[in-house]
Amino acid sequence: EVQLVESGGGLVQPGGSLRLSCAASGFTFSTYWMHWVRQPPGKGLVWVSRINSDGSSTNYADSVKGRFTISRDNAKNVVSLQMNSLRAEDTAVYYCARSLDYWGQGTLVTVSS
């Protein structure tokens, strides 16, 4: 069974940093692209970032480019999202997703003073 479990969310002040992690199991992690998608409270889905299977290629939404970094550890079956210079508009539930077919349960990030 495919499982994706996000962690690392919480309350952070504007300008602060947070690192999200997503632990994967139930499939051959090293062969799949992984994505982060976020959902602001009461709003729709917004794609954030993608990393290819070996970590050699990444993409970012314009709104997070230069502030967020996606990475993966195929030995540990973990994909991470390092979020720096956080803004109020980054407040959202962050989901990791395997090739956008299976999604985790999400972790809430709140940016507020």
Next chain:
Amino acid sequence: DVVMTQSPLSLPVTLGQPASISCRSSQSLVHSDGNTYLSWFQQRPGQSPRRLIYKVSNRDSGVPDRFSGSGSGTDFTLKISRVEAEDVGVYYCMQGTHWPPWTFGQGTKVEIK
């Protein structure tokens, strides 16, 4: 970026009756490889998104056959043949042809009359 536009945004339906959601893209979603990467997701209240349909009309494993997808080019439709209570939630279309970014529609809220 490809803009995905769904209609209606709210869809009250009677149990047992059909429902239809439209999704239009700002440019053709036919990829150079001949595939059309249009997916549909269901998000039940309080849950993470679940993919229902990929490449326009292919149902994911475990998805009831009352859900069907159709369309081509820039116009796509998700149909529920007979709405059940468990179908309540928000439905999103998403394109994966012209990336980055992967882009979602605004969402259509399905509720029971």
